[in-house]
Amino acid sequence: MKQILQEWRKFVTESNKKTGTLNSDYPGYIELYSPYSSNNEQAQVGSAGDRVEVLGSWSDKGVKWLEVEIEGIKGWIDSTELDLIIPPEKDMTEAPIYSFDYDNTLIRYHTLEDGDVVYLGPHEENIKLTKDLAAAGNKIIIVTSRSKLQKKMPWDNAPTPEEAIIEFDLPIEEVYYTYGDFKADKLIELGAVKHWDDDKEEVEAAEAAGIEAVLVPVEEGITERLRQKFVDHLDEIVKHIIRD
Numbered sequence: 228m229k230q231i232l233q234e235w236r237k238f239v240t241e242s243n244k245k246t247g248t249l250n251s252d253y254p255g256y257i258e259l260y261s262p263y264s265s266n267n268e269q270a271q272v273g274s275a276g277d278r279v280e281v282l283g284s285w286s287d288k289g290v291k292w293l294e295v296e297i298e299g300i301k302g303w304i305d306s307t308e309l310d311l312i313i314p315p316e317k318d319m320t321e322a323p324i325y326s327f328d329y330d331n332t333l334i335r336y337h338t339l340e341d342g343d344v345v346y347l348g349p350h351e352e353n354i355k356l357t358k359d360l361a362a363a364g365n366k367i368i369i370v371t372s373r374s375k376l377q378k379k380m381p382w383d384n385a386p387t388p389e390e391a392i393i394e395f396d397l398p399i400e401e402v403y404y405t406y407g408d409f410k411a412d413k414l415i416e417l418g419a420v421k422h423w424d425d426d427k428e429e430v431e432a433a434e435a436a437g438i439e440a441v442l443v444p445v446e447e448g449i450t451e452r453l454r455q456k457f458v459d460h461l462d463e464i465v466k467h468i469i470r471d
Contacts, residue, residue: 245281247309249273249297257295257302261285273297279309283406322366324419327357328410329371329388331425331445333397336385336453338446344453346385349395353423353443361398368401370413370422372429375404411436425450 253275260266273279282301283294291306327333333354335347357367369388386394388402405413411432414422422433425443427450433440 245311246278247281247293247295247311249275249277249279249304250308250310251275253304253308257297257300257304259300259302261292261303270300270302272300272302278312281309281311284408322364324366324368324417325357325360326368326370326410326414326417326419326422327353327399328422328424328426328429328443329369329373329391330385330453331450332423332443333357333369333388333395334385334391336446336449338449338452342452344449346383349391350443354395354397356423358398366400367398368403368417368419369399370403370405370410370417370419372405372407372410372426374406411438414438 253273255274256269256271257273259268259270277297279295279297281293281295284306285292285294285303292303293306293309294301294303295309330336331350333350335350336344337347338344361367371388373388388399391397392399392402403413403417409432410422410424410429414433415436415438419438421439421441422430423441423443424430424433425445427442430440430442
């Protein structure tokens, strides 16, 4: 699959905690700072066979790094050094689940003359669709690439998904954050039967995973411009991430 998420996709903190077992490829140390930091400090900790918690991941150019905690020390290892423990599948025999992206899908943005992207308001058409689907007995969820933050950023005047649910009376039962990662894996995990998204690559990834997906029409180029706006503030965002 072509490289399409670039810097915005790099820092990925999973919304569901994962654990794994260090395998024989683990060299006995972790990188204390991100793999692309100029600080190469390491810590000798743990050994093959130890069970550790996965806090997040960072993908770039086909290489995936995992942020882990080993004996109380947090750091980074290559994903090949850990065997993930896969939890049992959930029973998804309840009402059909329909999933909606958030930015440019349930709320709208607009590009100013200076190139900045600003919040415009609710996406009335898709909000009505969520209400119609819910009224028909379906479960409606939000799956967003956003990171869940401790507080809103001063440069982002858009409502959070939780705020929008209240403000626009949305029939959303759950909100899931993928922290920049592809949504397809989460959609599969949740058993979603259909997903709406303004990001063409997200739609293609969902369809490749066997999930029906709808591309939401938006202003040309605004998906990439909004993503870049968040990338430009990535350091600030990372400081306020909530890890469920």
